[in-house]
Amino acid sequence: MFLDPMARKRRKKYGGNKGKCFTEGWLEFKDRNVAKSVAASLNNTIVGGKKRNYYHDDIWNIKYLQKFKWSHLSEKMAYQKAVREQRMRTEISQAKREANFYLENVDKNKAFKAMEKRRKKKNSEDINTKPAKIRRLERAAKTKSDKKKVSPAANTQLSKSLLKKVSCR
Numbered sequence: 001m002f003l004d005p006m007a008r009k010r011r012k013k014y015g016g017n018k019g020k021c022f023t024e025g026w027l028e029f030k031d032r033n034v035a036k037s038v039a040a041s042l043n044n045t046i047v048g049g050k051k052r053n054y055y056h057d058d059i060w061n062i063k064y065l066q067k068f069k070w071s072h073l074s075e076k077m078a079y080q081k082a083v084r085e086q087r088m089r090t091e092i093s094q095a096k097r098e099a100n101f102y103l104e105n106v107d108k109n110k111a112f113k114a115m116e117k118r119r120k121k122k123n124s125e126d127i128n129t130k131p132a133k134i135r136r137l138e139r140a141a142k143t144k145s146d147k148k149k150v151s152p153a154a155n156t157q158l159s160k161s162l163l164k165k166v167s168c169r
Helices: 005-013 032-042 070-128 132-148 152-167
Strands: none
Touching: none
16 A cells, blocks of 8 residues: 655645645555456445544545556656656756856956946046146246256356357358
8 A cells, every 4th residue: 555645745835734634545456356346346435434534525536557566656756756856956056056146246246346446536536636738837837947947157158159159150
């Protein structure tokens, strides 16, 4: 005899009745003729029992499965278990991929914000510096003042030599 325990687990997981309420099961008889006669006599009959029994008004739904073996049942259950495990593996891998994608985007966002911060800092330094036209004028004034720093004696010598060259012509 085999009763499916997974149906009860599913029912309990989703908040249903916690009692043992099996929805399907299998019986194996040694003699095929006995199995056929039991299936025929109990099919579509009331389960019965006392009136207050939970199953009093339920109806049996029994079928004789020709050429069905226990190995078929165990193969089916093993297949269902493998399918559940595979589904869980794919869901876990999908969750890992999503988490990694999120973490990569967080890192990219941090790097982008750092770049923006450096860019703003550089721009604020440029704003605090003088415009190019003013810098050029200051540079030109500085070179003129450097030329004026020549000693007065050297300056008079230069002007005399310049005058000689001009007057000789």
